[in-house]
Amino acid sequence: MRVWLIGAYGIVSTTAMVGAKALEKNLIDKTGLVSELPCFSKLSEYVPLKFEFGGHDIRPLPTAYDAALEHWEMNRHFDRPILDAVADDLKRIKACKGTALNCGEGIKELGKLETLEDEGLTLKEIVERIEKDMKSFADDETVVINVASTEPLPNYNEEYHGSLEGFETMIDEDKKEYASASMLYAYAALKLGLPYANFTPSPGSSIPALKELAEKKGVPHTGNDGKTGETLVKTTLAPMFAYRNLKILGWMSYNILGDFDGKVLSHRENKESKVISKDRVLEKMLGYSPYSITEIEYFPSLVDNKTAFDFIHFEGFLGTRMKFYFIWDGIDAIVAAPLILDIARFLLFAKKKGISGVVKEMGFFFKSPMETNIVNTHQQFEILKKWFAELAEG
Ligand SMILES: NC(=O)c1ccc[n+]([C@@H]2O[C@H](COP(=O)([O-])OP(=O)(O)OC[C@H]3O[C@@H](n4cnc5c(N)ncnc54)[C@H](O)[C@@H]3O)[C@@H](O)[C@H]2O)c1
The missing domain is CATH 3.40.50.720 (NAD(P)-binding Rossmann-like Domain)
Known part of the structure; x- marks a missing residue:
């Protein structure tokens, strides 16, 4: 083909x-x-x-x-x-x-x-x-x-x-x-x-x-x-909280990357559509919108080695609050x-x-x-x- x-x-x-x-x-x-x-x-x-x-x-x-x-x-x-x-x-x-x-x-x-x-x-x-x-x-x-x-x-x-x-x-x-x-x-x-x-x-x-x-x-x-990296993990992991009836209170995703893609996305107007695309998945999946921070920042020395830090704050039985963290360290291409x-x-x-x-x-x-x-x-x-x-x- x-x-x-x-x-x-x-x-x-x-x-x-x-x-x-x-x-x-x-x-x-x-x-x-x-x-x-x-x-x-x-x-x-x-x-x-x-x-x-x-x-x-x-x-x-x-x-x-x-x-x-x-x-x-x-x-x-x-x-x-x-x-x-x-x-x-x-x-x-x-x-x-x-x-x-x-x-x-x-x-x-x-x-x-x-x-x-x-x-x-x-x-x-x-x-x-x-x-x-x-x-x-x-x-x-x-x-x-x-x-x-x-x-x-x-x-x-x-x-x-x-x-x-x-x-x-x-x-x-x-x-x-x-x-x-x-x-x-x-x-x-x-x-x-x-x-x-x-x-x-x-x-x-x-x-x-x-x-x-x-x-x-x-x-x-x-x-x-x-859907290749951080959002792939997010949309694979978030259902676990939903299946166990755990309430996600907040989800922070902080992405850093270099390379040409990172450079272009360091401009606010170019970044806007990417942030929306990454950010909307939680609401679509959970049916409610937890407090959410989605950031993408340019970090030159990483080049294509995109790193994402995710922090999830969630509530379980008896109203007890707990935390989950993950780091995605992928080569974007x-x-x-x-x-x-x-x-x-x-x-x-x-x-x-x-x-x-x-x-x-x-x-x-x-x-x-x-x-x-x-x-x-x-x-x-x-x-x-x-x-x-x-x-x-x-
Ligand atoms: N994991 C991933 O790498 C991933 C995941 C999802 C989406 N994307 C998207 O894929 C795209 C490509 O990513 P990349 O890392 O290869 O970026 P890149 O900067 O290496 O490549 C982009 C290429 O597109 C060319 N280009 C820019 N505007 C153009 C236009 N209007 N017409 C024709 N060519 C144009 C550039 O010259 C460059 O060669 C980006 O929009 C990125 O956000 C990448």
């Missing part, structure tokens, strides 16, 4: 590419891939574990290899011989110039940027360029995944975002202040009939106009914001990259099974799953398994 990555030169994207190519060469095992669990064994009949990559980025690097090397030199997040063994494959992957419309101040931290809007293009011309790039790569087995830097909250406008007609009017009238890069990528993908997944908290295909487009075109899409491959495979499977619109059964992979309030990891996993088994049987 083919995967078009928005943010192709990021650490999550390049780690997914390295992993996919290393798997193809039998250099690594399948640890970390959900889609390779025995309960999904039939998936390989529909979507083999073999990937070609393309994508958009706004950093003018020559190839995905140069990006992967840059990330590797900062993080050394896997053994160097693996990178060397896939170097030629990554040197063949060159990202097309993307748009960074309304992506906020944070992206200036990424260094030298080149964007389509620098060329003075209108919204219509930007969309045409994105479509042309995707079309030149895509076949019937291609999906698009947004793994670009997190955008600020959108300037939501019912007139332009509430319906497909309004969205297309926004493009025709060149109302740039209401568009964001992730919406334009999602629009182009869905218009071309390409399934789309949003690994970020950016709006992407989640505005009503683009949900309408996906239905109209009969295309599956899913998101938002990959290593927990995220296999999910990119999993999401791509399940989404193509959905397309092959004729599914269109939001695939809420893929909520297992996301912090803010679209069109469902089920964020309990255990429930989400059962839903994914059942959905897959029923479709695979059919």
Whole structure:
């Protein structure tokens, strides 16, 4: 299958590419891939574990290899011989110039940027360029995944975002202040009939106009914001308190990370959507809102080694108060990259099974799953398994 990555030169994207190519060469095992669990064994009949990559980025690097090397030199997040063994494959992957419309101040931290809007293009011309790039790569087995830097909250406008007609009017009238890069990528993908997944908290295909487009075109899409680390633990652990009828009084989550993602998120407007995405899970899971602190702070020397401190204050029998603490010390790209491959495979499977619109059964992979309030990891996993088994049987 083919995967078009928005943010192709990021650490999550390049780690997914390295992993996919290393798997193809039998250099690594399948640890970390959900889609390779025995309960999904039939998936390989529909979507083999073999990937070609393309994508958009706004950093003018020559190839995905140069990006992967840059990330590797900062993080050394896997053994160097693996990178060397896939170097030629990554040197063949060159990202097309993307748009960074309304992506906020944070992206200036990424260094030298080149964007389509620098060329003075209108919204219509930007969309045409994105479509042309995707079309030149895509076949019937291609999906698009947004793994670009997190955008600020959108300037939501019912007139332009509430319906497909309004969205297309926004493009025709060149109302740039209401568009964001992730919406334009999602629009182009869905218009071309390409399934789309949003690994970020950016709006992407989640505005009503683009949900309408996906239905109209009969295309599956899913998101938002990959659930990979602290939120994965939180949504796996919190149900325990609920099952035992223990009352959570307060939950503090304090995340520190470095790297490009950390730099971009150190800007308040870029961070806002991520904090909301992380923060809402407790209320959705418990049915009440305990006192909650969710912080994300930039900590340069950690690079991609995200560390999260969680403190939970809870009440048990006889009103007695107790505390629980955990520390998550994960390598962000290593927990995220296999999910990119999993999401791509399940989404193509959905397309092959004729599914269109939001695939809420893929909520297992996301912090803010679209069109469902089920964020309990255990429930989400059962839903994914059942959905897959029923479709695979059919
Ligand atoms: N565990 C995880 O790593 C994890 C979990 C959930 C979500 N995410 C999200 O995934 C995204 C990628 O994370 P990362 O660590 O790879 O970040 P990164 O900074 O390494 O990579 C982002 C890439 O996107 C590019 N980019 C930025 N804006 C763009 C645009 N408008 N169009 C095209 N390219 C653009 C950048 O140049 C960069 O190469 C972030 O939004 C992050 O919040 C990551």
